[in-house]
Amino acid sequence: MQHQSAQLRRSVLYVPASNEKALAKSATLACDAVIYDLEDAVGPEEKLDARERLRDFLNGGDRPHCEIVVRINALDTIWGTEDFLAARAVKPDAILLPKVSGPRDVLDADAALDETDAPRNLKLWAMIETPRAVLNLGPIAQLGRDPAARLSCLVAGTNDLAKETGIALTEDRRYLAPFLFQIVMAARAGGISVLDGVSNDFRDLDAFESSCTEARSMGFDGKTLIHPAQIAKANAVFAPSPEAIAEAEAIVAAFADPENTGRGVISLNGRMVERLHLEMAQTLLERAGTIRLKESGETDR
Numbered sequence: 001m002q003h004q005s006a007q008l009r010r011s012v013l014y015v016p017a018s019n020e021k022a023l024a025k026s027a028t029l030a031c032d033a034v035i036y037d038l039e040d041a042v043g044p045e046e047k048l049d050a051r052e053r054l055r056d057f058l059n060g061g062d063r064p065h066c067e068i069v070v071r072i073n074a075l076d077t078i079w080g081t082e083d084f085l086a087a088r089a090v091k092p093d094a095i096l097l098p099k100v101s102g103p104r105d106v107l108d109a110d111a112a113l114d115e116t117d118a119p120r121n122l123k124l125w126a127m128i129e130t131p132r133a134v135l136n137l138g139p140i141a142q143l144g145r146d147p148a149a150r151l152s153c154l155v156a157g158t159n160d161l162a163k164e165t166g167i168a169l170t171e172d173r174r175y176l177a178p179f180l181f182q183i184v185m186a187a188r189a190g191g192i193s194v195l196d197g198v199s200n201d202f203r204d205l206d207a208f209e210s211s212c213t214e215a216r217s218m219g220f221d222g223k224t225l226i227h228p229a230q231i232a233k234a235n236a237v238f239a240p241s242p243e244a245i246a247e248a249e250a251i252v253a254a255f256a257d258p259e260n261t262g263r264g265v266i267s268l269n270g271r272m273v274e275r276l277h278l279e280m281a282q283t284l285l286e287r288a289g290t291i292r293l294k295e296s297g298e299t300d301r
Protein backbone atom coordinates (compact mmCIF):
# COMPACT_ATOMS: atom_id res chain seq x y z
CA MET A 1 0.00 0.00 0.00
CA GLN A 2 1.39 3.41 -0.95
CA HIS A 3 0.95 6.28 1.45
CA GLN A 4 0.29 9.14 -0.94
CA SER A 5 -2.74 9.59 -3.15
CA ALA A 6 -2.20 10.08 -6.86
CA GLN A 7 -4.14 13.35 -6.73
CA LEU A 8 -1.87 16.33 -6.02
CA ARG A 9 -3.04 18.21 -2.94
CA ARG A 10 0.09 20.09 -1.92
CA SER A 11 -1.60 23.47 -1.63
CA VAL A 12 -5.31 23.71 -0.85
CA LEU A 13 -6.54 27.29 -0.50
CA TYR A 14 -9.61 28.40 1.43
CA VAL A 15 -11.46 31.17 -0.35
CA PRO A 16 -14.28 32.94 1.50
CA ALA A 17 -17.32 32.73 -0.79
CA SER A 18 -18.39 36.15 0.48
CA ASN A 19 -15.31 37.85 -0.96
CA GLU A 20 -15.84 38.82 -4.60
CA LYS A 21 -12.19 39.79 -5.17
CA ALA A 22 -10.89 36.56 -3.64
CA LEU A 23 -13.31 34.52 -5.75
CA ALA A 24 -12.06 36.18 -8.92
CA LYS A 25 -8.45 35.75 -7.86
CA SER A 26 -8.91 32.05 -7.10
CA ALA A 27 -9.19 31.24 -10.81
CA THR A 28 -5.71 32.64 -11.47
CA LEU A 29 -3.74 30.86 -8.74
CA ALA A 30 -1.35 27.88 -8.92
CA CYS A 31 -2.78 25.95 -5.97
CA ASP A 32 -3.67 22.28 -6.41
CA ALA A 33 -7.16 22.75 -4.99
CA VAL A 34 -9.49 25.47 -3.79
CA ILE A 35 -11.98 25.17 -0.93
CA TYR A 36 -14.76 27.71 -1.39
CA ASP A 37 -15.89 28.42 2.13
CA LEU A 38 -19.47 29.02 3.19
CA GLU A 39 -18.67 28.22 6.82
CA ASP A 40 -16.33 30.01 9.25
CA ALA A 41 -14.90 32.58 6.82
CA VAL A 42 -18.43 33.89 6.25
CA GLY A 43 -20.29 35.86 8.92
CA PRO A 44 -23.93 34.99 9.75
CA GLU A 45 -25.19 38.12 7.97
CA GLU A 46 -23.25 37.24 4.82
CA LYS A 47 -24.26 33.59 4.50
CA LEU A 48 -27.09 33.91 1.97
CA ASP A 49 -25.23 36.36 -0.24
CA ALA A 50 -22.09 34.20 -0.14
CA ARG A 51 -24.05 31.19 -1.36
CA GLU A 52 -25.46 33.18 -4.29
CA ARG A 53 -22.06 34.67 -5.11
CA LEU A 54 -20.49 31.23 -5.19
CA ARG A 55 -23.26 29.89 -7.40
CA ASP A 56 -22.80 32.77 -9.86
CA PHE A 57 -19.03 32.46 -9.82
CA LEU A 58 -18.82 28.70 -10.37
CA ASN A 59 -21.55 28.75 -13.01
CA GLY A 60 -19.79 31.61 -14.80
CA GLY A 61 -16.87 31.51 -17.20
CA ASP A 62 -13.98 31.86 -14.72
CA ARG A 63 -14.18 28.52 -12.96
CA PRO A 64 -10.66 27.45 -11.92
CA HIS A 65 -9.14 24.35 -13.53
CA CYS A 66 -7.81 22.89 -10.27
CA GLU A 67 -9.71 20.57 -7.92
CA ILE A 68 -12.79 22.39 -6.59
CA VAL A 69 -14.20 21.79 -3.12
CA VAL A 70 -17.06 23.58 -1.34
CA ARG A 71 -17.14 23.74 2.45
CA ILE A 72 -20.73 23.94 3.61
CA ASN A 73 -22.14 24.79 7.03
CA ALA A 74 -22.90 21.68 9.10
CA LEU A 75 -26.12 19.96 8.04
CA ASP A 76 -27.63 20.55 11.50
CA THR A 77 -27.31 24.35 11.19
CA ILE A 78 -29.95 26.62 9.66
CA TRP A 79 -27.80 27.03 6.53
CA GLY A 80 -26.66 23.43 6.10
CA THR A 81 -29.33 21.96 3.82
CA GLU A 82 -29.45 24.91 1.39
CA ASP A 83 -25.63 25.03 1.31
CA PHE A 84 -25.56 21.33 0.57
CA LEU A 85 -28.03 21.65 -2.33
CA ALA A 86 -26.20 24.69 -3.71
CA ALA A 87 -22.85 22.90 -3.46
CA ARG A 88 -24.25 19.84 -5.21
CA ALA A 89 -25.64 22.04 -7.99
CA VAL A 90 -22.33 23.78 -8.81
CA LYS A 91 -20.68 20.42 -9.55
CA PRO A 92 -17.59 20.54 -7.34
CA ASP A 93 -15.15 17.65 -7.07
CA ALA A 94 -15.93 17.37 -3.36
CA ILE A 95 -18.05 18.78 -0.56
CA LEU A 96 -16.18 19.43 2.70
CA LEU A 97 -18.16 18.67 5.85
CA PRO A 98 -17.17 20.81 8.86
CA LYS A 99 -17.25 19.78 12.52
CA VAL A 100 -17.83 16.11 11.79
CA SER A 101 -18.39 14.14 15.01
CA GLY A 102 -18.40 10.57 13.75
CA PRO A 103 -19.03 8.31 10.74
CA ARG A 104 -22.80 8.99 10.92
CA ASP A 105 -22.25 12.59 9.72
CA VAL A 106 -20.42 11.34 6.63
CA LEU A 107 -22.93 8.54 5.97
CA ASP A 108 -25.85 11.00 6.22
CA ALA A 109 -24.21 13.33 3.69
CA ASP A 110 -23.50 10.33 1.48
CA ALA A 111 -27.15 9.24 1.61
CA ALA A 112 -28.29 12.80 0.86
CA LEU A 113 -26.06 12.86 -2.23
CA ASP A 114 -27.44 9.51 -3.37
CA GLU A 115 -30.96 10.94 -3.03
CA THR A 116 -30.04 13.66 -5.52
CA ASP A 117 -28.52 11.06 -7.89
CA ALA A 118 -25.13 12.69 -7.49
CA PRO A 119 -22.40 11.11 -9.62
CA ARG A 120 -20.08 8.69 -7.81
CA ASN A 121 -17.09 10.90 -8.52
CA LEU A 122 -18.53 13.65 -6.32
CA LYS A 123 -16.53 13.00 -3.14
CA LEU A 124 -16.85 14.00 0.51
CA TRP A 125 -14.05 15.47 2.60
CA ALA A 126 -14.30 15.67 6.40
CA MET A 127 -12.89 18.27 8.79
CA ILE A 128 -11.32 16.74 11.88
CA GLU A 129 -11.66 19.62 14.32
CA THR A 130 -13.67 18.46 17.30
CA PRO A 131 -12.67 16.23 20.22
CA ARG A 132 -15.35 13.71 19.20
CA ALA A 133 -13.96 13.52 15.66
CA VAL A 134 -10.51 12.76 17.08
CA LEU A 135 -11.96 10.04 19.31
CA ASN A 136 -13.86 8.59 16.31
CA LEU A 137 -11.03 8.86 13.81
CA GLY A 138 -10.80 5.12 13.13
CA PRO A 139 -14.47 4.59 12.18
CA ILE A 140 -14.57 7.86 10.19
CA ALA A 141 -11.46 7.08 8.15
CA GLN A 142 -12.53 3.46 7.65
CA LEU A 143 -15.30 4.79 5.39
CA GLY A 144 -12.50 5.40 2.89
CA ARG A 145 -12.36 1.60 2.43
CA ASP A 146 -16.11 1.31 1.80
CA PRO A 147 -16.69 1.32 -1.96
CA ALA A 148 -20.23 2.63 -1.36
CA ALA A 149 -18.99 5.66 0.62
CA ARG A 150 -17.54 8.81 -0.93
CA LEU A 151 -15.05 9.87 1.75
CA SER A 152 -11.71 10.72 0.13
CA CYS A 153 -9.87 13.20 2.38
CA LEU A 154 -9.47 14.26 6.02
CA VAL A 155 -8.64 17.90 6.77
CA ALA A 156 -7.20 18.97 10.14
CA GLY A 157 -9.03 21.96 11.59
CA THR A 158 -6.46 23.16 14.07
CA ASN A 159 -8.17 26.43 15.04
CA ASP A 160 -11.40 24.73 16.07
CA LEU A 161 -9.50 21.89 17.72
CA ALA A 162 -7.63 24.45 19.84
CA LYS A 163 -10.88 26.25 20.64
CA GLU A 164 -12.70 23.05 21.64
CA THR A 165 -9.92 21.48 23.67
CA GLY A 166 -7.82 24.26 25.13
CA ILE A 167 -4.72 22.86 23.38
CA ALA A 168 -2.29 25.76 22.99
CA LEU A 169 -1.38 26.69 19.40
CA THR A 170 2.34 27.29 19.91
CA GLU A 171 4.59 28.02 16.95
CA ASP A 172 6.23 24.60 17.20
CA ARG A 173 2.80 22.92 17.57
CA ARG A 174 4.19 20.64 20.26
CA TYR A 175 0.84 20.17 22.04
CA LEU A 176 -1.08 19.64 18.82
CA ALA A 177 1.34 17.15 17.27
CA PRO A 178 -0.02 13.97 18.93
CA PHE A 179 -3.47 14.63 17.45
CA LEU A 180 -2.07 15.52 14.03
CA PHE A 181 -0.25 12.16 14.00
CA GLN A 182 -3.51 10.39 14.81
CA ILE A 183 -5.25 12.12 11.90
CA VAL A 184 -2.50 11.03 9.50
CA MET A 185 -2.52 7.47 10.84
CA ALA A 186 -6.30 7.15 10.50
CA ALA A 187 -6.28 8.53 6.96
CA ARG A 188 -3.59 6.04 5.93
CA ALA A 189 -5.54 3.17 7.51
CA GLY A 190 -8.56 4.32 5.48
CA GLY A 191 -6.54 4.73 2.28
CA ILE A 192 -7.53 8.40 1.87
CA SER A 193 -5.61 11.66 1.66
CA VAL A 194 -4.92 13.97 4.55
CA LEU A 195 -4.26 17.71 4.79
CA ASP A 196 -2.70 19.74 7.56
CA GLY A 197 -4.47 22.73 9.12
CA VAL A 198 -3.87 26.38 8.29
CA SER A 199 -1.10 28.72 9.47
CA ASN A 200 -2.87 31.87 10.66
CA ASP A 201 0.24 34.06 10.57
CA PHE A 202 0.13 34.39 6.79
CA ARG A 203 2.70 37.18 6.53
CA ASP A 204 5.47 35.07 8.15
CA LEU A 205 6.47 32.87 5.22
CA ASP A 206 9.57 31.47 6.97
CA ALA A 207 7.45 30.12 9.80
CA PHE A 208 4.99 28.87 7.20
CA GLU A 209 7.72 26.99 5.34
CA SER A 210 8.83 25.32 8.59
CA SER A 211 5.26 24.35 9.27
CA CYS A 212 4.98 22.79 5.78
CA THR A 213 8.25 20.90 6.27
CA GLU A 214 7.00 19.57 9.59
CA ALA A 215 3.65 18.58 8.06
CA ARG A 216 5.40 16.74 5.23
CA SER A 217 7.56 14.89 7.77
CA MET A 218 4.42 13.94 9.70
CA GLY A 219 3.03 12.31 6.56
CA PHE A 220 0.48 14.89 5.38
CA ASP A 221 -0.15 15.12 1.61
CA GLY A 222 -0.38 18.89 1.73
CA LYS A 223 -1.41 21.94 3.65
CA THR A 224 -4.58 23.98 3.79
CA LEU A 225 -3.88 27.67 3.15
CA ILE A 226 -5.57 30.98 3.80
CA HIS A 227 -3.61 33.34 1.55
CA PRO A 228 -2.25 33.22 -2.03
CA ALA A 229 1.25 34.11 -0.75
CA GLN A 230 1.44 30.67 0.87
CA ILE A 231 0.90 28.67 -2.34
CA ALA A 232 4.43 28.64 -3.79
CA LYS A 233 6.03 27.49 -0.53
CA ALA A 234 3.52 24.67 -0.03
CA ASN A 235 3.94 23.52 -3.64
CA ALA A 236 7.72 23.45 -3.22
CA VAL A 237 7.86 21.73 0.17
CA PHE A 238 5.34 19.01 -0.70
CA ALA A 239 7.07 18.22 -4.01
CA PRO A 240 9.90 15.66 -4.03
CA SER A 241 13.26 17.46 -3.75
CA PRO A 242 15.94 17.03 -6.48
CA GLU A 243 17.97 14.94 -3.99
CA ALA A 244 15.00 12.66 -3.30
CA ILE A 245 14.40 12.27 -7.05
CA ALA A 246 18.07 11.39 -7.67
CA GLU A 247 17.99 8.83 -4.86
CA ALA A 248 14.76 7.29 -6.20
CA GLU A 249 16.24 7.06 -9.70
CA ALA A 250 19.31 5.31 -8.28
CA ILE A 251 17.13 2.76 -6.48
CA VAL A 252 15.08 2.06 -9.62
CA ALA A 253 18.27 1.71 -11.69
CA ALA A 254 19.85 -0.61 -9.11
CA PHE A 255 16.88 -3.00 -9.13
CA ALA A 256 16.79 -2.89 -12.95
CA ASP A 257 20.40 -4.12 -13.08
CA PRO A 258 20.30 -7.77 -14.31
CA GLU A 259 22.70 -8.61 -11.49
CA ASN A 260 19.92 -7.85 -9.01
CA THR A 261 17.09 -9.67 -10.80
CA GLY A 262 14.90 -11.50 -8.30
CA ARG A 263 16.76 -10.18 -5.27
CA GLY A 264 14.71 -8.91 -2.34
CA VAL A 265 17.42 -6.81 -0.81
CA ILE A 266 20.50 -5.08 -2.18
CA SER A 267 23.19 -2.76 -0.94
CA LEU A 268 23.32 0.73 -2.44
CA ASN A 269 25.89 3.31 -1.38
CA GLY A 270 26.35 1.58 1.96
CA ARG A 271 22.61 1.29 2.70
CA MET A 272 20.22 -1.62 2.70
CA VAL A 273 17.55 -1.22 0.04
CA GLU A 274 14.55 -3.56 -0.17
CA ARG A 275 11.74 -3.92 -2.68
CA LEU A 276 9.52 -1.78 -0.47
CA HIS A 277 12.01 1.03 -1.07
CA LEU A 278 11.71 0.34 -4.80
CA GLU A 279 7.93 0.79 -4.54
CA MET A 280 8.42 4.02 -2.61
CA ALA A 281 10.92 5.25 -5.20
CA GLN A 282 8.50 4.47 -8.05
CA THR A 283 5.67 6.33 -6.30
CA LEU A 284 7.92 9.33 -5.68
CA LEU A 285 9.01 9.44 -9.33
CA GLU A 286 5.41 9.17 -10.47
CA ARG A 287 4.50 12.11 -8.22
CA ALA A 288 7.46 14.11 -9.51
CA GLY A 289 6.30 13.38 -13.06
CA THR A 290 2.75 14.52 -12.27
CA ILE A 291 4.10 17.77 -10.82
CA ARG A 292 6.34 18.31 -13.85
CA LEU A 293 3.37 17.82 -16.17
CA LYS A 294 1.21 20.18 -14.14
CA GLU A 295 3.87 22.85 -13.95
CA SER A 296 4.58 22.61 -17.67
CA GLY A 297 0.91 23.48 -18.21
CA GLU A 298 0.10 20.20 -19.97
CA THR A 299 -2.49 19.28 -17.38
CA ASP A 300 -4.50 21.28 -14.85
CA ARG A 301 -4.48 18.79 -11.99
Ligand SMILES: CC(C)(COP(=O)(O)OP(=O)(O)OC[C@H]1O[C@@H](n2cnc3c(N)ncnc32)[C@H](O)[C@@H]1OP(=O)(O)O)[C@@H](O)C(=O)NCCC(=O)NCCSC(=O)C[C@H](O)C(=O)O
Pocket residue numbers: 013014015016021022023025026037040041127129156157158159160161197198202226227228
Ligand atom coordinates in the same frame (compact mmCIF):
# COMPACT_ATOMS: atom_id res chain seq x y z
C1 LIG B 1 -6.52 36.54 5.96
C2 LIG B 1 -7.19 37.49 5.01
C3 LIG B 1 -8.43 38.11 5.68
C4 LIG B 1 -6.21 38.59 4.60
O1 LIG B 1 -6.86 39.40 3.68
P1 LIG B 1 -6.17 40.70 3.07
O2 LIG B 1 -5.58 41.52 4.17
O3 LIG B 1 -7.21 41.35 2.20
O4 LIG B 1 -5.00 40.12 2.20
P2 LIG B 1 -4.15 40.84 1.09
O5 LIG B 1 -4.47 42.28 1.03
O6 LIG B 1 -2.73 40.48 1.36
O7 LIG B 1 -4.62 40.11 -0.24
C5 LIG B 1 -3.88 40.26 -1.41
C6 LIG B 1 -4.70 39.78 -2.59
O8 LIG B 1 -5.01 38.41 -2.44
C7 LIG B 1 -6.40 38.21 -2.39
N1 LIG B 1 -6.66 37.17 -1.38
C8 LIG B 1 -6.40 37.19 -0.08
N2 LIG B 1 -6.75 36.04 0.49
C9 LIG B 1 -7.25 35.28 -0.48
C10 LIG B 1 -7.77 33.96 -0.51
N3 LIG B 1 -7.88 33.22 0.60
N4 LIG B 1 -8.16 33.46 -1.69
C11 LIG B 1 -8.08 34.19 -2.83
N5 LIG B 1 -7.59 35.45 -2.87
C12 LIG B 1 -7.19 35.97 -1.71
C13 LIG B 1 -6.98 39.55 -1.97
O9 LIG B 1 -8.32 39.65 -2.38
C14 LIG B 1 -6.05 40.49 -2.70
O10 LIG B 1 -6.43 40.46 -4.08
P3 LIG B 1 -6.06 41.65 -5.07
O11 LIG B 1 -6.38 42.93 -4.35
O12 LIG B 1 -6.93 41.41 -6.27
O13 LIG B 1 -4.60 41.50 -5.37
C15 LIG B 1 -7.61 36.74 3.70
O14 LIG B 1 -6.45 36.25 3.12
C16 LIG B 1 -8.64 35.66 3.89
O15 LIG B 1 -9.82 35.95 4.02
N6 LIG B 1 -8.20 34.40 3.87
C17 LIG B 1 -9.08 33.23 3.96
C18 LIG B 1 -9.69 33.10 5.33
C19 LIG B 1 -10.53 31.86 5.41
O16 LIG B 1 -10.98 31.34 4.42
N7 LIG B 1 -10.76 31.37 6.64
C20 LIG B 1 -11.53 30.16 6.83
C21 LIG B 1 -10.73 28.95 6.60
S1 LIG B 1 -9.54 28.62 7.85
C22 LIG B 1 -10.37 27.51 8.84
O17 LIG B 1 -11.49 27.79 9.17
C23 LIG B 1 -9.71 26.19 9.10
C24 LIG B 1 -10.38 25.24 10.05
O18 LIG B 1 -11.75 25.16 9.92
C25 LIG B 1 -9.95 25.43 11.48
O19 LIG B 1 -10.79 25.33 12.37
O20 LIG B 1 -8.74 25.60 11.70
Ligand SMILES: [Mg+2]
Pocket residue numbers: 040098129157159160
Ligand atom coordinates in the same frame (compact mmCIF):
# COMPACT_ATOMS: atom_id res chain seq x y z
MG1 LIG C 1 -12.86 25.08 11.68
